[in-house]
Amino acid sequence: MKFTCFILSILIFQSFTVAQDHVDNVSGPFETPQEVTEECLMCHDEAGDEIIASRHWNWLGSTLTDTTNKVESRGKRNLINNFCIAVPSNYPRCTSCHISYGWKDENFDFDSPENIDCLVCHEQTGTYIKLPTGAGMPDSTIDLLTIAQSVGASTRRNCGTCHFDGGGGTGVKHGDMDNSLYNPTEGIDFHMGGLDFECTDCHETENHQIAGGSHGSMAEGENLISCEDCHDADPHEKKLLNEHFSAVACETCHIPTFARQEPTVTWWDWSKAGEDRESQQNEFGKDNYNKKKGEFVWAKNVIPEYFWH
Template structure:
């Protein structure tokens, strides 16, 4: 019997090793949804031509979809600008700083490869106004062949081009145009999975692991389960897509009549605020939690699942080291799917990663305050690049899971503000990734938006918070009570709410136990005295 088990063990070990050493898996194709459209785009004459460029293709789309460009141009995907209705802050990619690549301004052609348009090359101006500068197919391509070239300011390749020794072919725009459909997860994922520069770097809960996940990775998107597309929850009206990092709806009454519009992409929008069915005591108790605890807190026990790690630390302060005058890299992290990841790059600094990461928890009312470039920071402390608003006293706040990103990034030592830096620009003498000179890179970054800069810089440690809401686990993997209701439970740092089993500081218990022990001592003493006097208090 023992022998049998050890064979099984060695076979398992062998396959484990074999798997770990196998080359990275190719990206899995997500299962397609059947189209219910009444139009077959391959039949349209105007699409049966060889398009020379993206804008030319868009012009053809707009001959029928006459309002589409106008609609897209109202959206956050286009504007990259969001005036926060509560805080008044001007946010959006066009304005905010983050602890990843930092800022868009001065790095436009690289960053705007994820703009839903073509040729946006200056963040000081709004995107190009022409209707055909909208990129329809980045969201509507169903062939999987259309992709925006990383440094093409939103354009795909139009000619074959060599990159890292591999010849990359341009997409067949005619075929792409004739196969358009509703956005699938590859479309959204082509930008949102790669925020921060590579797979799952930024969000932690958005990665290529969601292309064809199993139920453990994401119960909603599981290929063998519900098979949701992103747009199943992130519904859209007139090209405006629900869901935002800047002004999040933490809850929704979910109580919509048939056909009534749902403009909110929360869990509650479908599951209601009484999501646990039947009236068993346990479910009543769990439903009572929804006023204080976000669904995500229990139902996303960990993120960065499915073998794709997320970056948990990025220290720009380490960037710029050279070996023999040349940039170098280290790859000392291997993620679950076998892929090796950079732990050092001369261009970017040192990185740390995490998989199956336990979130950081905080009260959250949906509002995120950003530390914009103009705002003063206190460099003696870890600077919050964004701040999560909310408290126990606010009925709209929920305890929410976050990815907490650690960083170290440049700041103005005299003015005590964060700074912009110019990192990309192969032909410039200011771009950090080309010249490894912070002084020039920061000056160029600050100049690009006309910001005041003293010329003296240092590096400050930062935190940045990313709300976690994807990668919902199946219900049998949801956290159990004791994950939080225990000393040193997951919510030990949450203030303002009493949690049985966790909040107890022990003093009352110590006093109580002392009183019980004194009572015991008292009765034992009393009993002993009765024995000593040998009369036992017995009545005759």
């Protein structure tokens, strides 16, 4: 019953959001994307403050206390990772996937609502393009008025624009998220392919706070989502399977492999960048070497590594 009610609520919500039409509400013309945001905020007057307070905007999660008793928020904005290294190393490139306009250096004003990019999350034309090295600015040739008039509830395509192509291409940064999720089969993703879920059906959002933690949020156990949000503690018909639930994560059995359709990067060595050597394509048609980025190893149908903790 819990699951049935959840599906029904999704269908009701989707039918409501699809019915919205902004053609008569958004008049333009627009010279800059910031002008679009200003018009959005004329009606959605609380959205600016909500987004400015969100993890999605700040790229910071929960507040942590380290071993020296220093209190600080941690997140993509101030952490180092082993793929793209760190945001300050290449602001304009990294921030092309931020929901803002113009975050080109450390002086970006996070308190300016006019720099919020409403369109990247809500436009429905499929023609909105943010420049790869443009610090979040869109391509100057796009039709801002038509795009602004198309806005609606976020879809997989909106989320995937950044999250499926993280790290510079499909399957690069996230082995479990790539362009196959735009129109997946049930074998690729049961919920998206079999039930036509959007990302926001699980990553529920209230006041522009998107559920789902990473970095500092995971360490604190805050803002997380769980299979139990929809499924109860006895999801299987067989009692023996349900007894595994207290010790084994759902993903252990239900994600036997990842990168099932698109290959993913499993190794990235930036120290090899700059060498004068020819790039050779692997069996997936991907480059094993790029002079600007270094050396790569790609894999497909990857079996996860399993650990007790």
